Amino acid sequence: MSTTPLQRFSEQVAVVTGAGGGIGAATAHRLADEGATVVLVDREEHLAEQAAAAIHAAGGRATVIAADVAVASQVDGVIDHVVQTHGRLDVLVNNAGITRDNLLFKLTEHEWDQVIDVNLKSVFLCSRAAQRVMVAARRGAIVSLSSRSALGNRGQSNYSAAKAGIRGLTATMAIELGPFGVRANAVAPGYIATAMTAATARRVGVDPAEHQQQAAARTPLGRVGLPEEVASVIAFLASDDAAYVTGQTIEINGGAR
Numbered sequence: 021m022s023t024t025p026l027q028r029f030s031e032q033v034a035v036v037t038g039a040g041g042g043i044g045a046a047t048a049h050r051l052a053d054e055g056a057t058v059v060l061v062d063r064e065e066h067l068a069e070q071a072a073a074a075i076h077a078a079g080g081r082a083t084v085i086a087a088d089v090a091v092a093s094q095v096d097g098v099i100d101h102v103v104q105t106h107g108r109l110d111v112l113v114n115n116a117g118i119t120r121d122n123l124l125f126k127l128t129e130h131e132w133d134q135v136i137d138v139n140l141k142s143v144f145l146c147s148r149a150a151q152r153v154m155v156a157a158r159r160g161a162i163v164s165l166s167s168r169s170a171l172g173n174r175g176q177s178n179y180s181a182a183k184a185g186i187r188g189l190t191a192t193m194a195i196e197l198g199p200f201g202v203r204a205n206a207v208a209p210g211y212i213a214t215a216m217t218a219a220t221a222r223r224v225g226v227d228p229a230e231h232q233q234q235a236a237a238r239t240p241l242g243r244v245g246l247p248e249e250v251a252s253v254i255a256f257l258a259s260d261d262a263a264y265v266t267g268q269t270i271e272i273n274g275g276a277r
């Protein structure tokens with residue numbers, strides 16, 4: 021079924037959070053293409069079911085668990101279920117994320133808390149649950165979604181703080197988990213065409229296609245990125261091809277500075 025000759029995840033089990041759309045769905049598809057059994061976790065169960073159906077249609081193995089990754093009991097339940105069902109966990113992709121953009125002087129405490137909880141606390145919760153299994157097995161790879169916005173972006177003080185936090189969390193997880201054969205890395209995408217960036221465009225009153233053209237014009241490669249182009253780097257970091265890579269955050273932004 022594979023669109024790639026690579027089969028780097030044969031016999032492996034991967035959990036992808038926020039797998040109902042965009043980068044998460046593309047990553048789930050890529051890992052399944054390469055032989056993984058993929059567990060798609062999303063708050064929006066119907067979206068995850070659609071993404072799983074596309075994997076099944078391509079001949080891959082996928083199951084769905086509906087959960088909110090910002091809630092510890094639900095996260096622990098997901099990982100327990102995965103281990104009971106599949107007996108192992110090789111890859112965790114911390115992808116679920118949201119934006120609640122506002123200029124600092126208007127940003128509410130609720131908008132701050134929501135974004136920190138879903139984007140940053142969830143990475144702590146999911147990684148803490150996954151490492152119990154991975155450390156015991158003396159192997160595993162965690163890949164988390166940071167963002168170019170970690171460097172600062174107007175209207176995104178909550179989001180940029182969360183995404184910068186993921187860099188530090190990733191570096192620290194690499195130090196603590198490395199001795200047990202578990203690697204932790206992150207990717208920091210620039211502008212990737214998904215529902216998230218389309219929503220950002222509408223919020224600032226710009227048509228999504230026009231918004232993409234504006235982003236493309238300030239990008240050396242002259243275009244915005246595709247979810248599949250993030251998925252391929254995540255797959256590399258999750259695979260044994262990156263066996264000596266840990267604690268890193270890889271920029272995926274078409275050369276934007």
Ligand SMILES: NC(=O)c1ccc[n+]([C@@H]2O[C@H](COP(=O)([O-])OP(=O)(O)OC[C@H]3O[C@@H](n4cnc5c(N)ncnc54)[C@H](O)[C@@H]3O)[C@@H](O)[C@H]2O)c1
Nearest residue numbers: 038040041042043062063088089116117167209212214216
């Ligand atoms: N699109 C970009 O340009 C871009 C750039 C840099 C980083 N990112 C990051 O990549 C990740 C994916 O972004 P995307 O553009 O594909 O977003 P998206 O909005 O298209 O998809 C996000 C998915 O996460 C799910 N989700 C949201 N909150 C959840 C929760 N609490 N529990 C479980 N699932 C939840 C949503 O239902 C959705 O299916 C995010 O972490 C985002 O911050 C995106």
